Amino acid sequence: MLLDLLIILIKSAVALAFISLTAMFLVWMERKVSAHFQMRYGPMRVGWHGSLQLGADALKLLMKEDIIPKLVDRWVFIAAPVVVFVAAFLAYLVIPFSPVLYVKDLNIGLLYVFGVSSLTALSIMMAGWSSNNKYALLGGFRSVAQIISYEIPILISVLPVIMLSGSFSLIGITEAQRAFPYILIQPVAFFIYLIAATAEVNRTPFDLPEAESELVAGYNVEYSGMKFVMFFFAEYVNMFTVCALATILFLGGWQGPILPPFVWFLIKTYVLLFVLMWWRWTFPRLRIDQMMSFCWKLLLPLALANLLVTGLVMVLIK
Amino acid sequence: MSELRTEEYHLSMGPQHPSTHGVLRLILKLDGEVIKEAIPDMGYLHRGVEKMMENRVYIQIIPFVDRLDYLAAMNNNLAVVLPVEKLANITPPPRAEYIRVIMCELNRIASHLVWLGTFALDLGAVTPFLYCFREREPIMDLFEMAVGSRLTYNYIRYGGVASDISDEFIRDTKAFLSYFRPRIDEYEALLTENPIFLQRTKNVGIIEAKQAVAYGISGPMLRASGVRRDLRRALPYSVYDKFTFDIPTGTVGDCWDRYIVRIREMRESVKIVEQALAGLPAGGFKIKVPLNLKPLAGEAYVPTESPRGELGFYFVSHGTNKPYRMKCRAPSFCNMNILQEMLKGWKIADVVAVLGTVDVMLGEVDR
Numbered sequence: 001m002l003l004d005l006l007i008i009l010i011k012s013a014v015a016l017a018f019i020s021l022t023a024m025f026l027v028w029m030e031r032k033v034s035a036h037f038q039m040r041y042g043p044m045r046v047g048w049h050g051s052l053q054l055g056a057d058a059l060k061l062l063m064k065e066d067i068i069p070k071l072v073d074r075w076v077f078i079a080a081p082v083v084v085f086v087a088a089f090l091a092y093l094v095i096p097f098s099p100v101l102y103v104k105d106l107n108i109g110l111l112y113v114f115g116v117s118s119l120t121a122l123s124i125m126m127a128g129w130s131s132n133n134k135y136a137l138l139g140g141f142r143s144v145a146q147i148i149s150y151e152i153p154i155l156i157s158v159l160p161v162i163m164l165s166g167s168f169s170l171i172g173i174t175e176a177q178r179a180f181p182y183i184l185i186q187p188v189a190f191f192i193y194l195i196a197a198t199a200e201v202n203r204t205p206f207d208l209p210e211a212e213s214e215l216v217a218g219y220n221v222e223y224s225g226m227k228f229v230m231f232f233f234a235e236y237v238n239m240f241t242v243c244a245l246a247t248i249l250f251l252g253g254w255q256g257p258i259l260p261p262f263v264w265f266l267i268k269t270y271v272l273l274f275v276l277m278w279w280r281w282t283f284p285r286l287r288i289d290q291m292m293s294f295c296w297k298l299l300l301p302l303a304l305a306n307l308l309v310t311g312l313v314m315v316l317i318k
Numbered sequence: 319m320s321e322l323r324t325e326e327y328h329l330s331m332g333p334q335h336p337s338t339h340g341v342l343r344l345i346l347k348l349d350g351e352v353i354k355e356a357i358p359d360m361g362y363l364h365r366g367v368e369k370m371m372e373n374r375v376y377i378q379i380i381p382f383v384d385r386l387d388y389l390a391a392m393n394n395n396l397a398v399v400l401p402v403e404k405l406a407n408i409t410p411p412p413r414a415e416y417i418r419v420i421m422c423e424l425n426r427i428a429s430h431l432v433w434l435g436t437f438a439l440d441l442g443a444v445t446p447f448l449y450c451f452r453e454r455e456p457i458m459d460l461f462e463m464a465v466g467s468r469l470t471y472n473y474i475r476y477g478g479v480a481s482d483i484s485d486e487f488i489r490d491t492k493a494f495l496s497y498f499r500p501r502i503d504e505y506e507a508l509l510t511e512n513p514i515f516l517q518r519t520k521n522v523g524i525i526e527a528k529q530a531v532a533y534g535i536s537g538p539m540l541r542a543s544g545v546r547r548d549l550r551r552a553l554p555y556s557v558y559d560k561f562t563f564d565i566p567t568g569t570v571g572d573c574w575d576r577y578i579v580r581i582r583e584m585r586e587s588v589k590i591v592e593q594a595l596a597g598l599p600a601g602g603f604k605i606k607v608p609l610n611l612k613p614l615a616g617e618a619y620v621p622t623e624s625p626r627g628e629l630g631f632y633f634v635s636h637g638t639n640k641p642y643r644m645k646c647r648a649p650s651f652c653n654m655n656i657l658q659e660m661l662k663g664w665k666i667a668d669v670v671a672v673l674g675t676v677d678v679m680l681g682e683v684d685r
Binding site for chain 1: 327329350351438441442443444445448449452508509512514515517518665666667668
C-alpha cells in the first residue's frame with residue numbers, strides 16, 4: 001500500500017517535471033515558429049538559437065516583485081493561479097505516453113481529463129472576478145462562456161471514438177486503434193475536436209479572453225511575477241494536453257512502426273502543436289457572438305450528425 | 319435573497335490602451351459587451367502647434383507639420399507649403415513638382431502600410447503587421463537616401479524641394495515598386511477573403527454616403543461609402559492632373575470597404591510613382607525664395623489628399639514674415655467625430671475594428 005503510494009508519488013513528480021519542461025520548450029518553440037513565420041529570428045542570444053532563453057526569462061520572472069493590488073479580493077486572487085496550474089497538471093496523470101509511461105490508468109480516463117480541464121474555467125473566472133478590473137472581468141466572462149460552450153462539441157465529437165473502441169480508458173482507446181488510427185474513419189470528429197480544442201485552450205482565432213487589442217491582456221491583466229508565470233505555463237500545458245488527447249483519440253497514440261512508442265507519441269503531438277501555432281500566427285480573431293454562434297450553430301449540429309451517422313453505420317455493419 | 323440585477327458600467331478605453339493608436343480615450347458605456355454609448359475624449363497630445371506656428375517665420379513652420387501626421391510627413395509638408403506659395407506667388411519648377419508627387423505617393427504607401435499592419439493587429443492577426451513593416455522599411459530607406467531622415471522630413475520647401483533626387487534613388491525606387499506589387503497580393507491572400515476577417519469586417523460599422531458627407535468625412539473613408547471624391551482629381555494640386563489613376567470606391571461603407579479601398583489605393587500610388595518617375599523632367603529642383611519670406615496680405619487654403627483625407631492649412635497673412643493666423647484642417651479629427659454615432663450597439667471587439675478603419679492619427683487630432 002505504502003509502496004504503491006510512493007510509486008505514484010514518484011511518477012507524479014516525474015510527470016510534473018516533464019510538463020514543466022514541455023511548457024518551457026513550447027514557449028520557446030512558439031517564439032521560434034512565430035518568428036520564422038514573420039521573417040524574424042526570435043530569441044538568438046541565450047544558448048543555441050535562444051534555447052536557454054526560457055531559463056533566463058523564468059529566472060527574471062521569479063525575481064520580480066509579487067504585486068497584489070490593494071483592492072483585489074486577496075485570497076481568490078492568490079488562489080486562482082494555483083487552481084489553474086493544478087487543473088492543468090491533473091490531466092497528465094492519466095495520459096499514456098507509451099504502454100508503460102503513465103501514472104494511473106483510470107477506467108473513466110477520458111471523462112476525468114475533461115472534468116479536470118473544466119477547472120480552468122473556474123480559475124479564470126476567479127482571476128477575472130477578484131482582480132477588480134473591468135478588463136479582467138470581461139476576459140473572465142468571455143473565457144467562461146467560451147470554455148463551457150466548447151466543451152459540448154468536444155465531448156460529442158469524441159463520443160464516436162468511445163463507441164468504436166468501447167472504452168473510456170485512454171489506454172484502451174489507444175489499443176483499440178491497433179489496426180488503424182480513428183482519424184481514417186472519423187475525420188469529421190477529428191476536425192471538430194481540433195477546432196473546439198483550440199477554443200478550449202483560448203488560442204487564436206478564439207483567443208478572446210486575452211484579446212490584447214481589446215482587453216489589454218484579459219483575465220490576467222493584474223498578475224505579475226510568478227503568478228503570471230503560472231497562468232502562462234498552464235496555457236501551454238493545456239495546449240499540450242489537448243494535442244496529446246487528439247493523438248490518443250484519433251491518431252493511434254503511441255503506436256507506430258520502428259521508432260519507440262514514446263517518440264511516436266511526441267512526434268504526433270508536436271505535429272498538432274505546430275498546427276495550432278500555425279493557426280495562431282495566421283488568423284485574425286473572432287468576435288464573441290460570432291464565436292458562440294459558430295459553436296452552437298455549426299460545430300454542435302455537425303458533431304451530433306457525425307455521432308448519428310457513426311451509430312447508424314455501426315448498427316448496419318453489425 | 320436579493321433579486322439579481324444587471325447594470326450598465328463605464329469602461330475607460332485608453333488613453334493608454336494597445337489599440338487606440340496613441341493617446342485617444344474612449345469612454346464606453348457598456349451593457350455586458352454591447353456599447354450603449356461611446357464618447358471619444360481627446361486632448362492628451364495637445365501641444366498648441368497652431369499657436370506655435372503663428373509665432374514663427376514661414377520657413378520655421380515646415381518642421382512643425384512633420385510632427386502632426388508623423389506617418390505621412392511628406393503629405394503634410396506639401397499641404398503646408400502650397401497655400402504659402404499661393405500667397406507669395408511662387409511657382410516651383412516642374413522637376414520639383416514631380417519629386418513632390420513621388421515623395422507624397424511613397425509616403426502614402428508607407429502610411430497605408432502602417433495602417434494595414436495595425437488594423438490586422440487589432441483584429442488579432444499579428445503576422446501581417448510584420449509583413450507590412452518589412453515593406454515600409456525600404457520606403458524609409460529611400461527617404462533616408464533622398465532626405466537624410468526617415469520619419470520627419472522637412473523636405474518640401476517653398477519654391478521646390480530641399481535637395482535633388484539622385485539617379486540611384488530613381489533606380490532604387492523602381493526596384494522597390496516592382497518588388498512591392500506582388501507583396502500587396504500577399505496581404506490580400508492573408509486577409510481579403512479570409513472568412514474570419516470577413517466576419518469581423520463585413521457590414522460592421524457602416525457609414526452611408528449621405529451620413530459620411532453630412533459629417534464632413536473625407537479620404538478613403540468617404541470613398542469607401544461610395545462617394546467618388548479624391549482631391550487629387552477633384553481639385554488637382556501640384557501636378558496630379560498629369561497622371562492617370564483610378565479612384566477606388568466601396569459600395570456599402572463598412573469596415574471591409576474601408577480596408578479594400580486603402581489596399582487599392584496603394585496599387586494606384588504605385589502607378590502614380592511609376593508615371594512620375596517616367597516623366598520626371600530635367601531642370602532645377604528649387605527656385606530662389608527669400609529666407610525671410612513675406613507673402614502678400616491675404617488668405618489662402620489649398621485642400622490636399624493626405625492618406626487620411628482632406629488635409630489643408632488655412633493661412634491669413636498680413637504681409638509680415640509670420641502668419642497672422644494658421645488653422646489646420648486635420649482629416650482624422652474630422653473623421654473621428656462619427657465614432658460616437660457609429661459605435662452605438664456594437665461590441666467591444668468592433669470598437670477596435672471600427673477605430674482601426676477610421677485610421678486616427680492622434681498627432682493631428684490633438685494639435
